[in-house]
Amino acid sequence: MIRSYYNLSIEMKKLNDKKEFEKAIDLFSKYEEKSNETICDLSVNQVLKSFTNRKDFQGGLNIHQRYLSRIEKNSFILASLIHFYMEFGNVNVAEELFKKSKNKTVGMYGAMMKGYIKNSLFNKAIEIFFKIENPDEINYVLLLNACSRIGTEETLNIVKKILLNLPNSYQNNKNILTTAFDAFIKCNDLSNAEKIFPKIKRTVISYGNLMKFYNKNNQEEKTLNLYKQMIIDDNIQLDPIIYVHFINAAAHIGILSISNSIYKQIPKCFLQNIFIKNALIDMWGKSSDIKKAKDIFQSLIKPDTIGYTSMINSYGLNGMAMEAIELFNKIPEEFILEETYVSILNACSHAGLVDQARSIFNNINNKTDKIYTTMVDCLSRSSLFEEALKLIDHYESGHSPSPTMLMSLLSAARNRKNKELSEKIFNRIKENFPELKNRLISASILLSNVYASVGEIEKSSNIRNKLYQQGLRKIIGLSFTEINGKIFKFRAHDQTHPRSEEIYDEIQKISKELIEYGHQYDASWITRELNENETTESNLCGHSERLAIAYNFLENPTIRTIQITKNLRICGDCHQSIKLIALIRQCEIIVRDTNRIHHFNIKGQCSCSDHF
Structure with a gap:
């Protein structure tokens, strides 16, 4: 028997910790009905948590109404009530409760920040943080989390500033540093992510995030080295996702001997995992071992969209367009998505199979930007420039111009040394996308290449010199x-x-x-x-x-x-x-x-x- 409401709160906390929210609510209701004593604030706080976690809005609302006078004077319960309303998307109510409170604690600020993040109001979470007089660990973690969700240059600067001015007591706080690491990853700051990585509590998730980041930034060798470090230094229990990142690094490198070495390191218990099998199809295909890619694909009992698309892409990369088309025709319609269409059209494009590409393209109901771009590329590679231009014009009649689409045509015009078309497309890119610096650099280099290819070296050099004077450089081969x-x-x-x-x-x-x-x-x-x-x-x-x-x-x-x-x-x-x-x-x-x-x-x- 529970002798006091203090003990009641302890028992309710135990039930909440075990996720037995219904039992916690029943226990509260039982003692609320039987006793004339005043229920302690701790018990009210626990029952609010129960209703929040049980997703019972009406139950929590009833508690708010029954204990209104006490709740709004108690910052401890008020924080839980703010959390309750935020969880149900009632941001305005939570803000009103917070605004009325005369004693705003770090816990209440934390509830507001967590609620804003829950409701994708990341800027509000950042804004309210800077009103806290003495932020605690949770406040810092929530701020960094909000910054990572936005992932812009502006929020990256906030992360850097916060870390630079962290109180001494938090300088080595693992939770804060780990969240900062995630923010650097999301804000695309590889240098700072690498610097902070040795200081955080490294887990299979943090290793996986860094491996994925390396792959994204074309630093696959670092992914391979990180895998070795994971095994030697931390002895972490590896999961299939780590091996997927490992395999993806090998796929990006595309050297068969490296792929063979990596394959031998995958535990046999993971080789039947669908994610690993799909990654292996991609790896073998990009490493030019189409037989092994096909063997893995044929071992799939029920291939999914990724499996089909990876196999089609492998055929296309290795000049086996007819095999790609044959497989495409066997795919169940529900498994055909945008990337599947892009892969099959690319396969046709690289083999010059324009008629087959047209047939596939014309039967696509939902033609996306990527699908149009791939078809434009197919036509352009076969020097069907007039048809490619008509397709671009048709697309632009209902959509904003696509820089990728125009670049695809410009690239093909350069390869055919078509100066007039190259100039025309370059001007369209320059007119439509003056703010896309990288695109303009690439387009300028292609136009420069065209001039050089037709013997107009002075025009080519002028473009190059102008880029050089602006501090812009061509990508080094x-x-x-x-x-x-x-x-x-x-x-x-x-x-x-x-x-x-x-x-x-x-x-x-x-x-x-x-x-x-x-x-x-x-x-x-x-x-x-x-x-x-x-x-x-x-x-x-x-x-x-x-x-x-x-x-x-x-x-x-x-x-x-x-x-x-x-x-x-x-x-x-x-x-x-x-x-x-x-x-x-x-x-x-x-x-x-x-x-x-x-x-x-x-x-x-x-x-x-x-x-x-």
């Missing part, structure tokens, strides 16, 4: 390759490697073989004026993938397969040169660029059939 278990990265015209002199000697040797075979270097792919000590040959031979190929041959002269992943689209001269290198050296060379995977075989042919 990077290529990755794996040799003897180690990943090597080469920049265009890189001379930082310890064996750089030998690498360039090998490049000259390869170049001599190409020239003897009849190759003529295509100066139209050079997009700037040559320096005094440069030639067309030396400029093109300095592209990052050529350095990677040369280093592979330097390390292993009899190598039979070379695999490279690069961050830019392969240029026309490199494409023609690598076909000949594969033939002359009798070595299969696989290059994955931003668009597709090129399989250069020992007969001097590419899987893309020169449709790139």
Whole structure:
């Protein structure tokens, strides 16, 4: 038997902690009916929590009305009442209660902040924080949480300022630092996220968030290293999601030997997990092992949308468009989403299957921006510029212009050296998207490339010089390759490697073989004026993938397969040169660029059939 209402509150708390809210309410009601004693505030507070967690608005409202005079004088109960109304979306009522209170405690401020966050009023949560005289740990955590939800440059600055001015007693507070870490991730501040990571209480979730962030920012090698650290340093129980991030890193790198190594590290108990299987399909496809991707896909009892889409994308990347179409035609209609359409249209685009793409496109009921863009890309790659322009105009008749769509057409016009169309599309991009700096840089570089390709070097140089004067830079070409278990990265015209002199000697040797075979270097792919000590040959031979190929041959002269992943689209001269290198050296060379995977075989042919 409960002897006092103090004991009643203790028993109710025990029930609430065990999520037995109904029992807590029944207990309160039982003693409320039987006794004439005044129920203590602690018991009222507990019953409010019970009704809140039970999602019983009327029950909580009745408590508010029955104990009105006491509740609004007691800041402890008032905080719970504010929380109650916020949980049910009654923000105005909660604000009115808070406003009327003469004794605003940090607990009440915390209830308001938590409620604002619950109702997606993140700016209000931030605003009210700065009215707290002495914030406590919970207030700081809630502020940082609100900042992370917004994730802008402005809220990032708030996070930095808060951490800089934290009271000494909170400098090493794990909860505050962990929430700050999450805020840095959400605000896209990799540098500060890395700095704070060693200070937080590391869990499988925080590791997973950082791995995902690395993958998002094209720092897959750091994901692989973080996985090793997780195993060695923290001995954390890994879950399937960690392995999905691990596999995704391998997929981004796209080197088969790396993918094989990662696959061997996945526990057998996880290999039947649907998320891991889908990630593996993507990894094998992007690492150019279509057989393994297909084996995983066929092992799925009931493939989902991601599984179907990953397999179609794998076929498309590896030049197997007909297989992609065959699989697409087998997908249950309810599993076909936007990404599925994008993947199949891309597969058709990269194989020049325009008729098949048109048929698929015309049968799509809900055509999104991405779907239109992919179809425009398909038409543009096949030089059907008039049809592509009509499709863009049709789209813009009911939608705002799409920068991605226009960039797709501009890129194709550049590849066909179509100066008039390139100028027309560039002007449309400049007119419609003056605020999109990165898009304008990319568009300017493409236009510069067009001028260079048709011999108008002065116009090309003027664009480049203008970008340079504005402090804007073209993305540097990077290529990755794996040799003897180690990943090597080469920049265009890189001379930082310890064996750089030998690498360039090998490049000259390869170049001599190409020239003897009849190759003529295509100066139209050079997009700037040559320096005094440069030639067309030396400029093109300095592209990052050529350095990677040369280093592979330097390390292993009899190598039979070379695999490279690069961050830019392969240029026309490199494409023609690598076909000949594969033939002359009798070595299969696989290059994955931003668009597709090129399989250069020992007969001097590419899987893309020169449709790139």
